[in-house]
Amino acid sequence: MHEMSLMGGVFEVLEQTLSQHDIKRVLQVKLKVGELTNAEPEALAMAFEAYSKDTLCEGAELIVERVPVRGCCRKCQHVFTVKTMFFLCPKCQNTSIEVIQGEELLLESLEVE
């Protein structure tokens, strides 16, 4: 399951953050998930549950915020939201598009006790 490895990366950051603070329990974890990761919210929730077992995150609420794909045209520098998997600049019809948002899976915020 692809979401397991994504969540593994999140937990690496998470554990590093938690070890630097005096935290008793994590109440809520908020993630930013780019559309291009193809991560399913249900699968992410399952992966989160598996990883959080026996950690400070056990029982914490997981909030997944979807991040749309944004592209920047390499020719005219136009920045736009990519609605399909077909990358085409709406301004100049160029197909050389740099993805500037949508590939990330980031730890957005934490609520702790």
Ligand SMILES: [Zn+2]
């Ligand atoms: Zn363009």
